[in-house]
Amino acid sequence: MSPSTTPVLIVGAGPTGLVLALRLAAHGVPFTLIDRRSGPGQASRAMIVQARTLEFFRQLGLGAEVAAQGIPIEHVHFRSGGKVIDRIDLHDAGGGLSPYPYILAFPQDDHERYLVAQLAARGISVQWNTQLIALVQDEHGASATVQTAAGEAVIEAAYVCGCDGAHSTVRQALNIEFPGDTYTQVFYVADVQLAGGFDHDLHINLGERALALVLPVRSRGVQRVIGLIPERFAQREDVTFDDIRGDVEALAGITVEHVNWFSRYRVHHRVADRFSQGRCFLAGDAGHIHSPAGGQGMNTGIGDAVNLSWKLAAVVQGHAPAKLLETYETERIGFARQLVATTDRAFRAMAGGGWFSRLMRRGVVPNVLPLVADFAAVRRTLFSTVSQIRIAYRHSAISAGHVGRTAGGDRMPWVPDEPAIAAAFNYLGWQWVVCGSPDSALVARAHADALPVRTVTWRTQVEDAGLIEQAVYLVRPDGHIALAMPRYDAATLDAYVARHGWRFTVPAP
Numbered sequence: 001m002s003p004s005t006t007p008v009l010i011v012g013a014g015p016t017g018l019v020l021a022l023r024l025a026a027h028g029v030p031f032t033l034i035d036r037r038s039g040p041g042q043a044s045r046a047m048i049v050q051a052r053t054l055e056f057f058r059q060l061g062l063g064a065e066v067a068a069q070g071i072p073i074e075h076v077h078f079r080s081g082g083k084v085i086d087r088i089d090l091h092d093a094g095g096g097l098s099p100y101p102y103i104l105a106f107p108q109d110d111h112e113r114y115l116v117a118q119l120a121a122r123g124i125s126v127q128w129n130t131q132l133i134a135l136v137q138d139e140h141g142a143s144a145t146v147q148t149a150a151g152e153a154v155i156e157a158a159y160v161c162g163c164d165g166a167h168s169t170v171r172q173a174l175n176i177e178f179p180g181d182t183y184t185q186v187f188y189v190a191d192v193q194l195a196g197g198f199d200h201d202l203h204i205n206l207g208e209r210a211l212a213l214v215l216p217v218r219s220r221g222v223q224r225v226i227g228l229i230p231e232r233f234a235q236r237e238d239v240t241f242d243d244i245r246g247d248v249e250a251l252a253g254i255t256v257e258h259v260n261w262f263s264r265y266r267v268h269h270r271v272a273d274r275f276s277q278g279r280c281f282l283a284g285d286a287g288h289i290h291s292p293a294g295g296q297g298m299n300t301g302i303g304d305a306v307n308l309s310w311k312l313a314a315v316v317q318g319h320a321p322a323k324l325l326e327t328y329e330t331e332r333i334g335f336a337r338q339l340v341a342t343t344d345r346a347f348r349a350m351a352g353g354g355w356f357s358r359l360m361r362r363g364v365v366p367n368v369l370p371l372v373a374d375f376a377a378v379r380r381t382l383f384s385t386v387s388q389i390r391i392a393y394r395h396s397a398i399s400a401g402h403v404g405r406t407a408g409g410d411r412m413p414w415v416p417d418e419p420a421i422a423a424a425f426n427y428l429g430w431q432w433v434v435c436g437s438p439d440s441a442l443v444a445r446a447h448a449d450a451l452p453v454r455t456v457t458w459r460t461q462v463e464d465a466g467l468i469e470q471a472v473y474l475v476r477p478d479g480h481i482a483l484a485m486p487r488y489d490a491a492t493l494d495a496y497v498a499r500h501g502w503r504f505t506v507p508a509p
């Protein structure tokens with residue numbers, strides 16, 4: 001059989017591959033998406049969709065629809081050693097910082113089914129039952145051998161994106177190391193019905209070498225419990241919920257009436273040595289895996305997909321030289337390394353057995369948390385950290401300029417009740433954001449490049465968000481600032497564009 005050809009082969013239709021596919025489709029880039037499974041994932045793993053992910057969906061016109069399918073977490077309840085410690089009110093914790101000022105509970109299996117349906121609505125289907133078994137590349141392209149029900153086939157691709165999870169075949173074919181370790185603790189995940197009925201809140205329960213999170217699953221009206229298997233059962237592969245029921249119920253202060261589903265798993269913390277090699281890229285769990293504490297894993301994979309998608313689109317469509325693709329690794333691998341280190345520290349602090357963990361559980365959580373949790377500033381810091389809105393690429397080769405506290409590489413700040421910023425957050429393409437009336441030379445230049453200009457009305461809320469009067473910001477298709485200038489300066493812009501060899505892209509009609 002003669003090989004099929006595609007500009008981009010996406011291996012893996014988990015959340016990372018599905019979002020990459022949706023973004024490439026929105027940019028008008030053809031691709032092939034394969035997965036070895038027979039359909040979308042059944043196992044609901046990640047439970048939290050962060051605000052930054054919802055902002056990325058908003059650019060596709062899907063933000064409100066995704067948000068409506070989950071439950072915004074309004075309260076987090078803490079228990080330590082079986083006693084209630086505190087309740088943090090998260091209602092509007094990120095007010096003014098994002099159009100989605102909350103963390104959303106939305107299980108991964110519902111999420112994946114929704115993304116597959118969105119692709120189908122655009123006339124795109126996943127090639128299920130298609131497994132990558134071999135991959136080679138040279139300077140002209142890559143050749144992927146896949147196993148299908150009808151036998152082996154070859155797909156020739158200009159670029160290959162390995163979104164194929166922790167055991168990535170792409171990563172192995174590229175001989176990229178995946179250093180790190182495996183936690184000794186064994187986790188469980190269960191969907192349960194509670195005696196008290198459905199609960200909308202998040203419960204974090206800490207104990208001596210014990211941890212259990214309880215979250216709501218809207219679509220099934222059940223609670224998801226994620227925790228550590230007690231040490232005495234950790235080595236038993238046949239452990240059931242009934243074995244650990246007493247420990248879980250005492251730790252979390254719950255009575256479980258019915259168990260719909262129960263599974264145990266091990267957690268690793270690893271980051272690949274590289275996120276790209278030649279024409280092949282790693283994204284999502286193929287590049288980084290870590291403790292589920294913090295609800296970051298899936299969101300980080302989606303962030304990878306978003307970062308890679310506009311760069312691939314620009315290169316495939318001839319709007320930028322292939323050098324742009326080098327910035328994918330430099331922008332994303334640093335965050336992945338930092339995330340693996342911080343989730344590791346947080347996990348060890350909360351669930352480890354040493355003196356520091358005991359201090360956290362017995363001292364800091366019961367005594368300090370109730371004192372600080374009522375401060376809005378503490379809640380905002382918590383939101384900014386976990387929501388991923390603070391991810392910035394200031395050190396990237398394509399970030400330039402600094403105005404006030406905002407610099408090239410930062411995410412364009414959100415300003416509530418500001419139509420120009422709302423329009424910027426709705427848009428998937430290059431654009432200008434201008435504070436105050438725009439310079440006529442900028443308007444002419446933007447018109448020539450077919451880029452929209454968003455004119456922000458100057459007022460204190462705009463300044464509070466970190467923008468400066470008369471400053472102009474060139475914004476990338478992923479909502480990060482490429483170039484910040486105190487005033488429009490044609491020479492600075494020309495030098496910036498010439499340095500990178502770009503022609504600006506407009507989204508496909």
Ligand SMILES: Cc1cc2nc3c(=O)[nH]c(=O)nc-3n(C[C@H](O)[C@H](O)[C@H](O)COP(=O)(O)OP(=O)(O)OC[C@H]3O[C@@H](n4cnc5c(N)ncnc54)[C@H](O)[C@@H]3O)c2cc1C
Pocket residue numbers: 011012013014015016017034035036037045046047048108130131132133163164165166167168169189265283284285286292294295296297298299301
């Ligand atoms: C039990 C558990 C609980 C978790 N809880 C959380 C949480 O609470 N919050 C959070 O953010 N994250 C959590 N995670 C992590 C989260 O599930 C992952 O980060 C997320 O699934 C990564 O998405 P992905 O698309 O990169 O990879 P995956 O979801 O693993 O998808 C990879 C896809 O590639 C396909 N594939 C693999 N090999 C091939 C091949 N050779 N050919 C073709 N297709 C292939 C697979 O079939 C799969 O569909 C959890 C993970 C586990 C295991």
